Amino acid sequence: MNSCERMTPEQVAQLALAITATAEVLGQSLTADAAEMMADDLADYAVGAVAGALKACRRELNGKLTLAAILQRVQAADGRPGKDEAWAIAMTTNDEFETVVLTDEIQLALAAAKPVLDAGDKVGARMAFISAYERFVGQAREDAKPANWHVSVGFDANRRVEAIAKAVQMQRIPHEHGQKYLADMRVVPVTEDGRALAGLITGEATRPTPAVRERLQGVKASMLEMRAASAERKDEIRIEAANELADRRALLLRQVEELASGRASHG
Incomplete structure (x- = not known):
């Protein structure tokens, strides 16, 4: 509440x-x-x-x-993970293919620890993360703020469904929010397992539509292109992927800034 x-x-x-x-x-x-x-x-x-x-x-x-x-x-009983689980969740964000469901406090603490992590000191980063995380959680609990879980979407469509299905099962995000996240995703699960997981949330498991099949063909064509591409084109593709990752990280940073400014305005 x-x-x-x-x-x-x-x-x-x-x-x-x-x-x-x-x-x-x-x-x-x-x-x-x-x-x-x-x-x-x-x-x-x-x-x-x-x-x-x-x-x-x-x-x-x-x-x-x-x-x-x-x-x-x-x-x-507010649903916020302990410091060790929070750190494990935070580290999952390093994999750009992984979809991560995290709390505001994890995101803020990760931003606080990022300079130490970027310097290559993982032990120091963990200590900085835990210190910041416990401080943010303590303040949120003092303010009687409920845990706010949100989704950081990765590139792998099947992992998106997996992460969201797990978050719904653990009651970290409501069932209807899980349905909305899946509906908003532009790339559908590319395996039968992924579609089955999506069906657990949406209540329906169907064959791919012509539009979806066309999109999957596009994915396959992209993979074939990568396989047959010249060294120069491969570099271009890698740069495009790096830019997408940079965009995702920039979004996470913007969210952190919004959270921090929100905390300051209510402080």
């Missing part, structure tokens, strides 16, 4: 009762004022996330119920 979409007064009142009941289960007496104050502090988060956190507290806590204990569990 958005940080501006607070719980309604009725939901806050119900939450205060749930907090009081949870404290009693843990053998703690909590005043109505204290429960209401805690509920108000939690009102920027999703109702379901807070309810899940209270349930986890009842199961896991041995001592007193605290706001920090509830917040820790609310934030841990």
Whole structure:
């Protein structure tokens, strides 16, 4: 939920009762004022996330119920990956053929670590990335911002479908967003496996249309051209591919700048 979409007064009142009941289960007496104050502090988060956190507290806590204990569990359930998984996702962006589904915080942290990575110090880059990532995640959680997953599209059409299908399965992007991403893609999966994966998201698996077959023929012709091309033409093709990669990286940088300026305007 958005940080501006607070719980309604009725939901806050119900939450205060749930907090009081949870404290009693843990053998703690909590005043109505204290429960209401805690509920108000939690009102920027999703109702379901807070309810899940209270349930986890009842199961896991041995001592007193605290706001920090509830917040820790609310934030841990926001879907943001841990630092090691985030680093692995960030490194996948080095492969221009790979489609990557990443969060705003991964993208911002990768931009912060990029100068160290470009210098060839992968260990230092990982340390810089993790430090920045934990800082960005901590700020986002403090602001009660939900995880925002988005897609960085790679050149390989089949990997696009694979990545999006996995993101939908892991509930990182909604099913309808997965359908939209596939509909917006200009190159369809070029294998039966790719089309089958697309069918899992779109709900339909069909034979290629004449237009798609024509596009696939274009891909095959391009491959044949590369195979038969002179050394000079091969260099031209490689330059074109490098330019496409540069365009993709420029887009990622623009997105980072927009995210950074957005954070500054809300800071």
